[in-house]
Amino acid sequence: MTDRIRIFDTTLRDGEQSPGCSMNLEEKLKVAAQLEALGVDIIEAGFAIASEGDFEAVQAVANMCDTAIVASLARAAAADIERAWAALKGARNPRIHTFIATSPLHMKVKLNKSPEEVLEAIRFSVGLARNLCGDVEWSAEDATRSDPDFLCHAVETAIRSGATTINLPDTVGYATPETYGAMFRDVITRVPNADQAIFSTHCHNDLGLAVANTLAAIIAGARQVEATVNGIGERAGNAAVEEIAMALRVRQDVMPYQTRIVTTEITRASRLVSGVTGMQVQANKAIVGANAFAHESGIHQDGMLKDSSTYEIMTPESVGQGATNLVLGKHSGRAAFRSKLAELGYDLSDNEFGDAFKRFKDLADAKKQVFDEDIIALVDDEVLRGHDRIQVVEVEVYCGSNGPQRAILTLSIDGEEVTAATKGNGPVDALFNAIRKLVPHEEAVLNLYQVHAVTAGTDAQAETSVVLAENGRTVRGTGAHTDTLVASARAYVNALNKLMVKRGKSALSASA
Numbered sequence: 001m002t003d004r005i006r007i008f009d010t011t012l013r014d015g016e017q018s019p020g021c022s023m024n025l026e027e028k029l030k031v032a033a034q035l036e037a038l039g040v041d042i043i044e045a046g047f048a049i050a051s052e053g054d055f056e057a058v059q060a061v062a063n064m065c066d067t068a069i070v071a072s073l074a075r076a077a078a079a080d081i082e083r084a085w086a087a088l089k090g091a092r093n094p095r096i097h098t099f100i101a102t103s104p105l106h107m108k109v110k111l112n113k114s115p116e117e118v119l120e121a122i123r124f125s126v127g128l129a130r131n132l133c134g135d136v137e138w139s140a141e142d143a144t145r146s147d148p149d150f151l152c153h154a155v156e157t158a159i160r161s162g163a164t165t166i167n168l169p170d171t172v173g174y175a176t177p178e179t180y181g182a183m184f185r186d187v188i189t190r191v192p193n194a195d196q197a198i199f200s201t202h203c204h205n206d207l208g209l210a211v212a213n214t215l216a217a218i219i220a221g222a223r224q225v226e227a228t229v230n231g232i233g234e235r236a237g238n239a240a241v242e243e244i245a246m247a248l249r250v251r252q253d254v255m256p257y258q259t260r261i262v263t264t265e266i267t268r269a270s271r272l273v274s275g276v277t278g279m280q281v282q283a284n285k286a287i288v289g290a291n292a293f294a295h296e297s298g299i300h301q302d303g304m305l306k307d308s309s310t311y312e313i314m315t316p317e318s319v320g321q322g323a324t325n326l327v328l329g330k331h332s333g334r335a336a337f338r339s340k341l342a343e344l345g346y347d348l349s350d351n352e353f354g355d356a357f358k359r360f361k362d363l364a365d366a367k368k369q370v371f372d373e374d375i376i377a378l379v380d381d382e383v384l385r386g387h388d389r390i391q392v393v394e395v396e397v398y399c400g401s402n403g404p405q406r407a408i409l410t411l412s413i414d415g416e417e418v419t420a421a422t423k424g425n426g427p428v429d430a431l432f433n434a435i436r437k438l439v440p441h442e443e444a445v446l447n448l449y450q451v452h453a454v455t456a457g458t459d460a461q462a463e464t465s466v467v468l469a470e471n472g473r474t475v476r477g478t479g480a481h482t483d484t485l486v487a488s489a490r491a492y493v494n495a496l497n498k499l500m501v502k503r504g505k506s507a508l509s510a511s512a
């Protein structure tokens, strides 16, 4: 059995399903390009039948990727599978990923099918997918709560029908390392044609065990792992790709498996995903948290100065965290800015570059020292909202201890400028009232408003997040600017743009 582990990234599908994490087409393409740079083997780009937007995103990612296999999810129905294939057929390496539940509870309550009907659905769906595409993955949804004998029958059926990868997800995050590893060992040993497929993990983090369960399954014979950047995903999230990659790298002594992950791209991938989803990474998060390599206690600092291996099992450089560099200032020109963008992995069109450079000059005027983090926040903020229907043009706020505070706001809506002047209980309230006046959205509720500084110092850029909820849909907008109120307006308007995109989507989502 080979010791190579394939990394199946589902940030764009399972990750995007987490509340408020929806991404638009440009954001998905940017994330997909970074996932290829990170070296993942398979990119699950979406669930093509879920909406027109999902279909277009899967198709665009499929057409863009050079090295990675691109997958689309499909339920066990002809329409789903045909739609997935229609989106994927331009891919260099396409994969159809089809699934059906195998646990007694899901088969009865959700599918209203007998076990024999589920086996028939597997034969039909996997067979159809395999006729269209040479690479077919089949998932046993809720595998960890399935009857072991039935699960083995289902896996054998899927392989006989043409599945080349078999995924056994812990859909509800219920497994422990021992039980999850044992399930893989059992299925791989008992299913007679198990040697004709690669077995895959898919773990959710409801009990905080997603990565531990994933590693246990690898030791038991799994050779593909499904994961997301920063561990985003439904409920408590999925297994975090960066944690799996670094655990395998740092503990080669007990887990001698290889991946194609370029670990120095981890930090960039993490920042990009938190930037486009607005889902901040907690400071104490393993590998990518702000404190992951910080040493506070005197004893630790003393040891680190003498020899970093005293308290460090891996270096920050190995995950792409350089020392924070002072990069550019107000005298930096276009060439310096262009080469910095290239170093940070950005490839902008001429128009995007022009807009980003103008904002960089404004920032360098407002803030003497411009760090890599500033440029990442600025470019992500500028480029990612270039296609938004509503844009912030101008913000003017009057605030102070003698209220009421007032705001004058100009927005561009589909290219047409409109202005409103409003009052509020504080400047942020006044500003958000102006947005509500210009773009009425009575049904939507503001669930979260959060500000955080990109770097240290009172002249740091503010990065704001806004979460809006409307009829069960949640969207998260982000904005960055040295002026917290401008950043706030940009974040709110970004969320509104996402809400408009989401209104066009059906409520369909998958739970594999």
Ligand SMILES: [Zn+2]
Pocket (backbone or CB within 6 Å): 014, 171, 202, 204, 234, 238, 511, 512
């Ligand atoms: Zn999942």
